[in-house]
Amino acid sequence: MKKALSMLLVMVMTLACLSGAAMADSDKYLGVMLSTNVMSLDTNLATDGESFEVIADCIDGLMQMDAAGASIPALAESYDMSEDGLTYTFHLRDAKWSNGTPVTASDFVFAWRRICKEAGEYAYMFGSSVGCVKGAQDIIDGKAEPDTLAVSAPDDKTLVVDLESPVSFFASLMYFPTFYPINEAFYSSLEEGTYGTSPETFLSNGAFVLESYTPGTASLTVKKNPDYWDADRVKLAGIKYQVVGSSDNALVAFKTGALDVVTISGNQVASAKKDAELASKLAVTGAGYMWYLTFSQTEKNADGGMLANANLRLAISNAIDRESIVENNVMDGSLATYTAVPPQFAASSTTGADFSEDQMKFVDYCDFNVEKALEYLAKAKEELGKDSFTFTLIYGNNEGDVIAKVAQAIKSQVEANLPGVTLNLQPMTKAERLDKMQNDNYDVALTRWGPDYADPMTYLGMWITNASNNYGFWSNAEYDQLIKDCTTGAYVADYDARWDAMYKAETLVMQEAVIAPLYTQANANLISSGVTGIDFHPVALNRVYKSAVIE
Numbered sequence: 130m131k132k133a134l135s136m137l138l139v140m141v142m143t144l145a146c147l148s149g150a151a152m153a154d155s156d157k158y159l160g161v162m163l164s165t166n167v168m169s170l171d172t173n174l175a176t177d178g179e180s181f182e183v184i185a186d187c188i189d190g191l192m193q194m195d196a197a198g199a200s201i202p203a204l205a206e207s208y209d210m211s212e213d214g215l216t217y218t219f220h221l222r223d224a225k226w227s228n229g230t231p232v233t234a235s236d237f238v239f240a241w242r243r244i245c246k247e248a249g250e251y252a253y254m255f256g257s258s259v260g261c262v263k264g265a266q267d268i269i270d271g272k273a274e275p276d277t278l279a280v281s282a283p284d285d286k287t288l289v290v291d292l293e294s295p296v297s298f299f300a301s302l303m304y305f306p307t308f309y310p311i312n313e314a315f316y317s318s319l320e321e322g323t324y325g326t327s328p329e330t331f332l333s334n335g336a337f338v339l340e341s342y343t344p345g346t347a348s349l350t351v352k353k354n355p356d357y358w359d360a361d362r363v364k365l366a367g368i369k370y371q372v373v374g375s376s377d378n379a380l381v382a383f384k385t386g387a388l389d390v391v392t393i394s395g396n397q398v399a400s401a402k403k404d405a406e407l408a409s410k411l412a413v414t415g416a417g418y419m420w421y422l423t424f425s426q427t428e429k430n431a432d433g434g435m436l437a438n439a440n441l442r443l444a445i446s447n448a449i450d451r452e453s454i455v456e457n458n459v460m461d462g463s464l465a466t467y468t469a470v471p472p473q474f475a476a477s478s479t480t481g482a483d484f485s486e487d488q489m490k491f492v493d494y495c496d497f498n499v500e501k502a503l504e505y506l507a508k509a510k511e512e513l514g515k516d517s518f519t520f521t522l523i524y525g526n527n528e529g530d531v532i533a534k535v536a537q538a539i540k541s542q543v544e545a546n547l548p549g550v551t552l553n554l555q556p557m558t559k560a561e562r563l564d565k566m567q568n569d570n571y572d573v574a575l576t577r578w579g580p581d582y583a584d585p586m587t588y589l590g591m592w593i594t595n596a597s598n599n600y601g602f603w604s605n606a607e608y609d610q611l612i613k614d615c616t617t618g619a620y621v622a623d624y625d626a627r628w629d630a631m632y633k634a635e636t637l638v639m640q641e642a643v644i645a646p647l648y649t650q651a652n653a654n655l656i657s658s659g660v661t662g663i664d665f666h667p668v669a670l671n672r673v674y675k676s677a678v679i680e
Contacts, residue, residue: 157366157679159660160388161672162373164529165559166345170325172240172306173249176563178418178579178671184306185670186351186368187333189358191219191237191288192303194673196664198583200301204232204310204334204358205288214295219288224358226312227333234282236310242268242275244307250567250597251307254581258590258616260302263291294617297478297624298584305581305669310334336363336675347372364662364678375530380655389657389679390672394461394531398653407655413462416652417667418579419471419588420535422446422522422645423566423600431572435518442642443494444505445573448546449539450497455648458534462651467495469638470585470631471649474667479624484585484631491639495646499546506547517549523565524575526556535647536575566600574600577650580668585631586615592643601643608637 167180172188175181193203202208206222224232244252245268255265255278263279279291292299302308315332316324323330328339336359337351352367354360371388373379379391380401393401401407424442428434436442451465464472465488472485489496510516524536533556540552552573557565565571578598580587590596593612594604611634614620620627638644652671656663659680664673 157364159365159368159390159674159677159679161368161370162379162382162388162391163370164372164374164392165525165527166347166372167342167349167370168344168560170331170339170342172309172311172325173244173247173251174325175306176250177559181306182670182672183349183351183370184309185304185335186337186674187331187335187339187354188306188309189224189335190303190306190309192300193675194304194664194666194670196676198666198668200304203304205303208300214297215292217290217292217299219290221286221288222358224334225356226315227338227354227356228312228315229356230312230314231285232310232312232334233285234288235285236312237288237308238278238280238282239313239316240309240311241280242278243311245269245278246275248597251581253590253597254302254305254307257293258593258596258612259296259582259586260299261293261296261617263293266293294621296616298582301582307581336360337365337367340367359675363675365674368674374527377530383655383657386657389660390663391655392652393655394459394529394653395534396460398461401653401655410655410658412654412656412665414652414654414665415473415667416579416650416671417471417474418577418650419466420575420577420647420650421466422539422647423574423576424642424644425569425571425573426601426603427569429569431520432518435513435515436520436572438509438513439641440505440512441509441518442645444502444509444547445543445550446495446642446645447498447502447505448543449645449647450542451647452497453542454535454538458538459531459648459650461531461653464649464651466646466649467491468646469635469644470588471580471646473649474580475583475585475587477624477628479628484628491636494639494642502546506550510549517551519551519553520572521553521555522573522575523555523557523562523571525559525562527558532575539575539647567597569600569602575647576600579671583668585635586612589615589631589634589638592638603641603643605637605641608634611637 163179165179167183169175189203191205192200195201205219208219245265248269252269254260255262256269257266264277267273281289312332319330325331326344331339336357338354340350340352342349348371350369376393376395376397379393380397382388383391401411424436425431426437455463455465467488468485470485475484543552566574591598594609611630615627615630620630662676662678
């Protein structure tokens with residue numbers, strides 16, 4: 130205990146020094162908590178919300194989000210769309226990189242070709258299941274060269290993009306960091322693999338420039354970019370980020386003034402609500418992320434592929450009390466979730482209805498129902514010829530202290546409600562967890578996914594056969610066809626028919642318990658008095674600081 134307190138005191142003193150340094154530089158630096166380390170500022174390698182947030186601090190794309198989340202112009206001063214919805218022509222404004230060179234349409238061409246060629250985790254957003262940029266899927270699949278991508282720069286200020294099929298939300302994709310530009314001459318001048326690893330190897334064209342950063346370290350700093358095209362809008366002198374791994378430490382850092390914006394969970398939320406001063410600074414916002422269990426369905430894992438049995442997965446899903454988890458463990462306003470597409474981010478453009486407003490539509494497959502769970506387990510035992518099963522549940526030990534509590538709760542509930550099923554817990558870093566999932570080296574994983582754009586396909590696209598984010602390696606021909614019909618086929622031009630087809634696809638995921646949804650995350654934010662103008666979003670970028678002010 131003494132050692133823990135000493136370490137906490139050292140951290141708080143460090144944070145206080147950082148805050149003091151910020152105040153010495155300017156009274157408008159903002160101290161902000163990050164939950165995990167920023168591992169990469171390369172738009173082809175970044176895979177987490179924290180990295181995307183910092184990238185978006187420093188780089189603008191063609192479009193950006195307004196306070197309500199709508200897509201509005203950024204580097205593209207305007208754009209035109211052809212009548213058939215297959216060609217977008219973006220007209221760029223005058224803007225500069227932080228080395229003084231102009232931002233050109235060719236910067237987008239280079240960045241997009243590079244991402245498709247290297248086929249990173251987010252390259253799928255260019256492909257046939259999302260962005261439908263013509264030629265992208267063949268490049269991603271290694272069947273074509275990058276220069277076949279249907280994106281061109283007829284001049285420095287004009288970017289032309291051809292699509293395979295109309296995408297109703299294409300303009301909103303443009304504010305996601307995967308679609309940001311990279312200056313080719315600067316990139317080519319660097320040693321291979323070093324882009325985005327330091328202020329010297331990273332160029333900005335956005336509201337802030339990178340001041341200090343080393344991949345994986347606990348702190349980084351950005352400062353205002355005086356040459357930003359919209360510099361008059363930016364009032365902060367900079368942002369000092371600090372990684373804080375526990376809610377306890379976050380609350381201490383906020384109370385001491387070491388940080389201005391922190392996220393708390395669990396008992397700390399209840400404590401803050403009882404304190405009048407803290408309660409006045411508490412703001413609960415939708416984070417968009419859905420936490421869920423994914424199951425490896427290959428023979429390589431899970432006791433020779435036992436989790437390929439749908440009844441066994443359904444048994445586990447129905448043995449979990451999600452309401453208890455959010456009320457007794459998470460405690461930050463998060464919502465128990467029973468659908469593969471979480472609520473409160475995707476609304477129909479014709480009816481305005483939330484795609485997942487009805488959280489009981491799959492009650493036959495996903496519920497807390499011990500009797501039903503036992504029925505599924507009995508079927509699984511008969512089909513598999515086994516009476517007991519032992520699996521390992523992996524989770525991140527640097528994704529907030531609440532995740533360990535959630536993992537323990539899942540273990541306790543599953544083992545109590547399913548005789549013969551054992552879940553061993555294995556904590557590890559988030560990076561290690563992702564590596565194991567991507568390389569099919571796990572049994573069960575506690576993971577999350579945040580919506581990259583405001584359409585159900587941001588989730589449903591994950592379970593296409595061989596998709597990069599299909600961590601369970603599930604395959605279903607009917608599902609693949611439904612998704613194809615929604616993206617490039619029969620339902621592209623019929624919005625309501627597409628909506629219905631996505632419901633059918635989601636039903637297949639839930640019927641087979643491809644995942645076990647747990648809860649849709651909320652963020653309980655503590656924000657210092659006088660700090661206003663931070664835009665919070667459940668989609669793509671959770672926090673945007675371009676309009677933030679410290680009074």
